Amino acid sequence: MERLVGTVSRGVRAPIIREGDNLVQIVVDSVLAAGQSEGFSFHDRDVVAVTEAVVARAQGNYAHINDIAADVKVKLGGETIGVIFPILSRNRFSVCLKGIARGAKKVVLMLSFPADEVGNHLIDEDLLDEKGVNPWSDVLTEEKYRELFGRVLHPFTGVDYIEFYSELIRESGAEVEIILSNNPKTILDYTDKVLCCDIHTRNRTKRILKKAGASVVLGLDDIMTESVNGSGFNPNYGLLGSNKATEETVKLFPKDCDVFVSEVAALMKEKTGKNIEVMVYGDGAFKDPVGKIWELADPVVSPAYTPGLEGTPNEVKLKYLADNNFASLSGDALKEAISDYIRNKDADLKGQMVSQGTTPRRLTDLIGSLADLTSGSGDKGTPIILIQGYFDNYTK
Known part of the structure; x- marks a missing residue:
């Protein structure tokens, strides 16, 4: 059959x-x-x-916030550090932030807006338009943000992430200042020691900051790359890909x-x-x-x-063949013609119309x-x- x-x-x-x-x-x-x-x-x-x-x-492969703090302090100096472009996530970033804050006297936290890198919204785009805010050029202090938008809760989690992250930093023993900007170089007005917390854009962010004169530029992928006091570690990704395990530990990427x-x-x-x-x-x-x-x-x-x-994948689009190459056929004849085409298709279909829409x-x-x-x-x-x-x- x-x-x-x-x-x-x-x-x-x-x-x-x-x-x-x-x-x-x-x-x-x-x-x-x-x-x-x-x-x-x-x-x-x-x-x-x-x-x-x-x-x-x-x-x-776990790490404690004290291990993170020790690594951050050694690598970023333990004074004022810029922590930029983190994602808004209790699971992904909150415990990491506790450790980072323990390794510094002051954290200048710079958030991207209207959303973080993976799409968690801090501000609705329509509100930006309504208030006349340009996310590509404007820099907002926490005070200005509150004046414009008030207390904004994440639609899925119900969390005010600016408030949440501020409290985490203070509870970890560091001063905190929050700004909103999409320009990496903005952080250099506050400190020249920067921890880039973006994921897929991290290499570009690091490059921009180094070229702009930052004295220390690291990413989450540079923290916990070796064991600290017997902790787990990831030599390739550091803290990237980590998840909350407990209130004071993270599970690292394997x-x-x-x-x-x-x-x-x-x-x-x-x-x-x-x-x-x-x-x-x-x-x-x-x-x-x-x-x-x-x-x-x-x-x-x-x-x-x-x-x-x-x-x-190296696939052809069946509906394209049916509507174009074999539009005059139906039934078993159409099935056999398409089957024969697939059996004899080119080893690399890149650029050919027959492969359009096949998710390369x-x-x-x-x-x-x-x-x-x-x-x-x-x-x-x-x-x-x-x-x-x-x-x-x-x-x-």
């Missing part, structure tokens, strides 16, 4: 992962048990995706993930005889159309993956987003995702 199902994404339940657990064995055992329970088999190029959270947890995915792939091969692709995934790369929040607060969707997941994004970003949407961020209890049929096409 002809196969009628394409891509399938399954959330796989697993035990609660603790530090020191043999995660490679747990992942493989959980996937195999799911196959037995649900009656499905495995195939070459199936994908096992594991959320970064359980990888980091098994590694024990390290040494290349070893992990290779070991899972090898054990899956041993147990199933199939060449299974494996990846570690964090946030998916997609944007919420209502809240306008771009999900990707991690530095990358996938910190590690097996070689078969390298590259981008990296495979790891696409598959990682699918995995993130499948697992969710709440209580589903499925930190492992099995994706099957992703690499099939209309001819299979």
